[in-house]
Amino acid sequence: MNLPSLRHRVAPRRREKRTTKIEVKPVLFVALVAGVLMLCSAFAAEEAAPSQESAPALFNRGNALVREGKPGPAILAYERAQELAPRDPAIAVNLQAVRDTAGLAAPTPAWWQSAASALTMNEWAWSGSLALAFVCGAISLGRLLPTRLRQPVKALSAVCTVTVLISASALWLRWPELSRAVVLNSHVTALIAPAESAGPVFPLAEGEIVTAKKELRNFVLVCTADGRSGWVARAQIERVIPAPVPNRAG
Amino acid sequence: MNPPTAFQRLLLAGVCATSALAASAWSAPSQITAQLDRHSLPLGESAQLAVTVKDSQPVELNVPPVDGLEITPVGQQSSMQVINGAVLAEVRYVYQVTPNRSGNFTIPAIAVPGGGSTRPIAFRVDKTPNPGSSLPPAPSVRGQVEDAAPADAKGDSAFLRVMLPKQELTVGELIPVEIQACFPAGMAASLNGLPMLTGGAFALNKLDDNPEQTHEIINGQPYNVITWSSALSAVEAGDYPLNLELPVVVRVREKSKPGAGRSPFKDFFGDASPFDDSVADDFFDQVTEKPLALHSDGALLRIQPLPVQGRPPDFSGAVGKFDVSAEASVTRAMTGDPITLKMKITGQGNFDRVATNGLASSAGWKSYKPNARFEPADREGFAGTKTFEQAIVPTRAGPSEIPALSFSYFDPDTRSYVTKTTSPIPIEIVPGSAIASALVPSTTPAMARATDGLVPDHPETGRVSSLSPVVLAPWFLMTNALMAAATAIGLLVRRWRQLRANDTERVRAAAASAAVREAVSEMDESIKNRNSVGFFHAARRAVAERLAERWSVPASRVTLAEIQARLNGSGENICALFKRGDEVAYSHEEVTASELTQWRANISQQLAHL
Numbered sequence: 036m037n038l039p040s041l042r043h044r045v046a047p048r049r050r051e052k053r054t055t056k057i058e059v060k061p062v063l064f065v066a067l068v069a070g071v072l073m074l075c076s077a078f079a080a081e082e083a084a085p086s087q088e089s090a091p092a093l094f095n096r097g098n099a100l101v102r103e104g105k106p107g108p109a110i111l112a113y114e115r116a117q118e119l120a121p122r123d124p125a126i127a128v129n130l131q132a133v134r135d136t137a138g139l140a141a142p143t144p145a146w147w148q149s150a151a152s153a154l155t156m157n158e159w160a161w162s163g164s165l166a167l168a169f170v171c172g173a174i175s176l177g178r179l180l181p182t183r184l185r186q187p188v189k190a191l192s193a194v195c196t197v198t199v200l201i202s203a204s205a206l207w208l209r210w211p212e213l214s215r216a217v218v219l220n221s222h223v224t225a226l227i228a229p230a231e232s233a234g235p236v237f238p239l240a241e242g243e244i245v246t247a248k249k250e251l252r253n254f255v256l257v258c259t260a261d262g263r264s265g266w267v268a269r270a271q272i273e274r275v276i277p278a279p280v281p282n283r284a285g
Numbered sequence: 286m287n288p289p290t291a292f293q294r295l296l297l298a299g300v301c302a303t304s305a306l307a308a309s310a311w312s313a314p315s316q317i318t319a320q321l322d323r324h325s326l327p328l329g330e331s332a333q334l335a336v337t338v339k340d341s342q343p344v345e346l347n348v349p350p351v352d353g354l355e356i357t358p359v360g361q362q363s364s365m366q367v368i369n370g371a372v373l374a375e376v377r378y379v380y381q382v383t384p385n386r387s388g389n390f391t392i393p394a395i396a397v398p399g400g401g402s403t404r405p406i407a408f409r410v411d412k413t414p415n416p417g418s419s420l421p422p423a424p425s426v427r428g429q430v431e432d433a434a435p436a437d438a439k440g441d442s443a444f445l446r447v448m449l450p451k452q453e454l455t456v457g458e459l460i461p462v463e464i465q466a467c468f469p470a471g472m473a474a475s476l477n478g479l480p481m482l483t484g485g486a487f488a489l490n491k492l493d494d495n496p497e498q499t500h501e502i503i504n505g506q507p508y509n510v511i512t513w514s515s516a517l518s519a520v521e522a523g524d525y526p527l528n529l530e531l532p533v534v535v536r537v538r539e540k541s542k543p544g545a546g547r548s549p550f551k552d553f554f555g556d557a558s559p560f561d562d563s564v565a566d567d568f569f570d571q572v573t574e575k576p577l578a579l580h581s582d583g584a585l586l587r588i589q590p591l592p593v594q595g596r597p598p599d600f601s602g603a604v605g606k607f608d609v610s611a612e613a614s615v616t617r618a619m620t621g622d623p624i625t626l627k628m629k630i631t632g633q634g635n636f637d638r639v640a641t642n643g644l645a646s647s648a649g650w651k652s653y654k655p656n657a658r659f660e661p662a663d664r665e666g667f668a669g670t671k672t673f674e675q676a677i678v679p680t681r682a683g684p685s686e687i688p689a690l691s692f693s694y695f696d697p698d699t700r701s702y703v704t705k706t707t708s709p710i711p712i713e714i715v716p717g718s719a720i721a722s723a724l725v726p727s728t729t730p731a732m733a734r735a736t737d738g739l740v741p742d743h744p745e746t747g748r749v750s751s752l753s754p755v756v757l758a759p760w761f762l763m764t765n766a767l768m769a770a771a772t773a774i775g776l777l778v779r780r781w782r783q784l785r786a787n788d789t790e791r792v793r794a795a796a797a798s799a800a801v802r803e804a805v806s807e808m809d810e811s812i813k814n815r816n817s818v819g820f821f822h823a824a825r826r827a828v829a830e831r832l833a834e835r836w837s838v839p840a841s842r843v844t845l846a847e848i849q850a851r852l853n854g855s856g857e858n859i860c861a862l863f864k865r866g867d868e869v870a871y872s873h874e875e876v877t878a879s880e881l882t883q884w885r886a887n888i889s890q891q892l893a894h895l
Binding site for chain 2: 160
């Protein structure tokens with residue numbers, strides 16, 4: 036008795052599956068549309084973003100404020116300029132000069148913090164995002180590439196994966212900078228509680244960099260570089276990054 | 286005695302005010318100047334000495350005698366002018382100076398009682414006539430004042446003249462110019478504006494609102510001269526007249542017409558009035574102000590174009606004579622540190638067209654656009670120094686030099702282009718980095734700083750961007766999260782499929798189930814078609830596939846003997862099926878539909894059991 040073999044029956048089905056996998060044009064179209072939408076939304080969001088500034092304008096404003104005898108607002112302007120142009124040596128020089136004049140100690144970042152500050156947060160974010168997009172595209176559509184291109188794409192994907200990891204690490208290291216604030220006025224005293232009648236804890240120098248931990252009504256809980264905490268009036272400090280900052284946890 | 290009327294009180298107040306003004310005028314210090322109409326004269330001729338005393342009443346001047354000179358008074362003239370609203374009262378004393386011998390003479394200082402004194406005036410008397418000794422006649426640049434015949438002009442006319450160093454210019458060339466408005470002494474006139482160009486071939490720099498005022502003897506007549514010093518530039522090539530216009534207001538005295546009215550003195554005193562003379566008549570003449578315009582003579586100037594041949598590529602339109610020098614803010618710097626490079630262009634010419642791109646970026650230098658600052662050396666802005674400050678950044682370490690800078694201009698005297706080059710500036714560049722220099726500013730001595738210790742402002746406005754990082758934008762986070770999640774899900778799905786594809790047991794079971802389903806379908810078709818052979822053939826195949834899967838053997842090995850051996854007597858129904866199938870196949874027996882249906886149910890039961 037000759038029963039039909041299993042292989043002969045299965046083989047045609049495999050051919051059918053192969054033909055369905057080659058239907059990739061809709062996938063590419065969707066990916067293209069998604070990419071265009073992402074870019075459009077990026078540009079739209081950039082245009083509509085609050086606090087549009089330029090590094091030279093902030094730098095020049097800082098110079099003007101120094102000449103007006105306002106070291107606190109000047110340091111704030113320089114810090115913001117440095118956020119936008121971290122590789123401009125003139126900003127660092129003037130920032131150091133005004134700190135020296137005001138008798139403020141300059142922060143001494145560790146080497147990894149200096150390395151993370153080589154690029155702006157936006158540059159890190161975009162480089163990581165583009166690398167992630169390349170990796171995702173290579174994973175999703177790599178099987179459609181010609182054989183001769185697969186190896187270079189794999190190598191490039193590996194580089195992009197490393198880039199994603201480095202970018203994420205740099206952003207994580209710099210995340211506390213989003214909570215930095217500058218003391219704008221002289222004779223500012225940190226209070227023990229968020230009330231005007233609360234007792235003083237320690238004085239703050241004009242232009243000093245503090246970390247804003249929490250906000251309550253018109254008061255902000257700040258932490259100095261040496262670990263002291265106290266409440267100050269909201270009008271007496273201003274964040275370097277003016278946008279509201281979520282916690283690192285979420 | 287009657288009390289004074291209101292008119293009398295008003296008259297008394299006016300007299301008191303006039304007396305006070307006169308007293309203040311007397312008490313003001315007088316200014317005295319003296320001017321000789323020539324600096325040298327031949328023996329046998331006379332020169333004219335004019336001594337002007339401002340803010341003074343007529344006094345008796347004492348001119349000291351000079352050996353060899355005869356100084357004879359020839360007249361005295363009082364005038365009061367209103368120029369730009371300022372009242373100027375002055376008395377001019379004119380003397381004739383006649384030498385008796387040749388030689389050098391000095392007229393000593395002439396003092397006025399209760400005031401200052403003049404400067405001594407030196408002049409020379411030649412034995413032979415010197416044709417160039419006397420002042421050249423003033424150009425016949427007379428304005429419309431002649432037609433107006435102002436009463437104070439005493440027969441002379443005001444005119445406007447332009448003093449130019451040369452008559453041939455080059456397009457873009459800037460030359461100093463003196464514009465002189467000359468009013469005969471005694472003419473009452475006021476300026477109604479500044480001199481203006483009426484043609485389009487020239488451009489005139491801004492004129493001073495406070496021109497210089499002097500007194501000159503022109504053609505033997507004393508003139509009040511108002512001089513503006515400025516600079517004139519040529520705009521178009523060709524032959525063009527230089528026309529200037531000066532609006533003035535002249536006071537013109539009109540004689541009273543006979544019978545038009547009587548003098549109030551005659552009305553008061555009758556025909557035997559003591560004021561019945563010409564002075565009193567002049568006093569009651571009507572004085573009117575007439576706006577007029579003085580025009581220059583429109584001297585023809587030739588403006589030559591800039592030659593195209595030999596024009597240097599960096600020529601910016603500068604015409605004149607210039608010198609170039611360069612200096613650096615430091616002699617030692619770090620790579621990445623900005624250095625201020627100053628390029629100074631000094632000379633005379635049209636500084637508004639003096640421009641340079643400075644040092645160009647190269648392999649060793651990164652340069653920025655220079656800033657320019659002009660410091661005029663004269664009031665006209667004709668001479669001065671233009672300084673270009675440029676920030677340059679060395680990019681390579683080692684002993685180096687700032688390359689030579691060049692500047693090209695057109696020399697109108699030689700009518701040729703000139704390119705002047707600075708000397709290279711040696712400088713030592715030590716290794717450094719922008720980040721290091723930024724973090725340690727004390728080690729950046731080369732940073733160009735202002736006097737307040739700050740790095741100067743950035744000239745560029747820069748690209749505007751948001752201070753808020755993009756990582757805080759929900760759309761950015763959402764897009765990246767979706768991208769990563771979709772890729773992760775795709776990877777999981779692909780892995781799951783790979784695992785399923787690599788499971789041979791599962792694949793074989795699936796294939797067997799599919800084969801069984803296919804065989805059962807064929808059985809149903811055969812029942813419909815009353816095909817007994819086909820029915821039992823499909824039935825045997827379905828059972829064989831299921832048993833082959835169970836026993837993990839190929840379906841071809843499932844025979845009746847194998848079934849009997851493996852099932853060990855418990856597969857009676859299956860064996861019956863195989864036997865019945867063989868009978869039908871060999872005998873071609875027609876099996877009824879009911880029997881086939883019964884077999885169908887039986888086989889289904891067996892398959893479910895297996």
